[in-house]
Amino acid sequence: MKAKKSILLVTIQDDYNIGNRLQNYALQYLLTNHGFEVTNLKDRIETSAGVKENIKIIIKNVLSLVGIKKYKKQMLIENNMRNRYMANKQFSINNINNIIQINHTSVYEEDWSKYSLGIVGSDQVWHKWFDDGYELPYYYLQFLPKEKRVSYAASFGFEDFPAEDKVQHIEGIQGMNKISCRESGGCRLVEQVTGEKVPHVLDPTLLLTKNEWENLIKDSNEYSKNQGSYIFVYFLGNITSEYQKEIDKIANSRKTKIIDFLNFEDENISSCGPKEFVNLIKNADYIFTDSFHCCVFSILFNKDFKAFRRSQSGMEKMFNRIEELLVNTGNQDKAFGGVSSNIITKDFQKLQQASLDYLEEILRDRK
Known part of the structure; x- marks a missing residue:
């Protein structure tokens, strides 16, 4: 051979x-x-954390155990962020x-x-x-x-x-x-x-079929499979008051819960990695995001969604790639605030x- x-x-x-x-x-x-x-x-x-960093982690853990509220919440968030990192890392190891x-x-x-x-x-x-x-x-x-x-x-x-x-x-x-x-x-x-x-050329995530992605995520965790009706929220930048108002408007009209994928106070959400991310998009009733790849999977799974400009210093130009994606897939109406008039439409x-x-x-x- x-x-x-x-x-x-x-x-x-x-x-x-x-x-x-x-x-x-x-x-x-x-x-x-x-x-x-x-x-x-x-x-x-x-590399492993340095001696000083390890000491800081130990002190925070001790303070959380004795019940100091500030450190309990901080440690919960930090632990859950590590859980997300480990879920992503495990995906890399396996795939x-x-x-x-x-x-x-x-x-x-x-x-x-x-x-x-x-x-x-x-x-x-x-x-x-x-x-x-x-x-x-x-x-x-x-x-x-x-x-x-x-x-x-x-x-x-x-x-x-x-x-x-x-x-x-x-x-x-x-x-x-x-x-x-x-x-x-x-x-x-x-x-x-x-x-x-x-x-x-297109981002490679757009070259796999819906069935190929579904094959990858079929063994995602139970949490991502059993949430019933929900709105999926994934913002890499800030959720401004204007953005939150739009999210609340849809959530209230549909009378459904919100799953924020970056809510690190929620242990179940924090245990989700890339497979669960895709599965939660696939099963959502509606999606709000400022993320390019969240838009990609919203389009691949033919979801109702709204794409926002990232509200984060130095990231103002990030919306350009989302605009191109939306225009080329015929989803320009999904852009909150509209798209630029100078985007040239190409056949997807x-x-x-x-x-x-x-x-x-x-x-x-x-x-």
């Missing part, structure tokens, strides 16, 4: 971020279905293949010659998140030969190159063999550097096919 060819998949490995875990799973799923063995790089080594932990400098010391290709994406991989001069070269795959560097649905998360990182972005883009971007704005940035148009089915064709193109000669 012919041995499977290997691909190195480089994306943001963040067990605090459910959307990130689901897009990682989706792209790995697509690559595996093309007959490749996928190895995932994790770009930071997890993300062959994770290799590496840092941005030691990656250059390893031998990656057995891999036919390196793929970076999706998510905001070309956005500098840390004060680390090696971060962007890592996500531009500069530890691999140029002919092995390709992107799928890479995202920048901004509309203009930050002045302090512009040189690294230009060098990184020029060093790629093939590029595709998740947003039209990213395609325009690449064209500024190369003078050539690059494919606009054609985008899906173009995305699959691009994957086939970059993989064809590597099989």
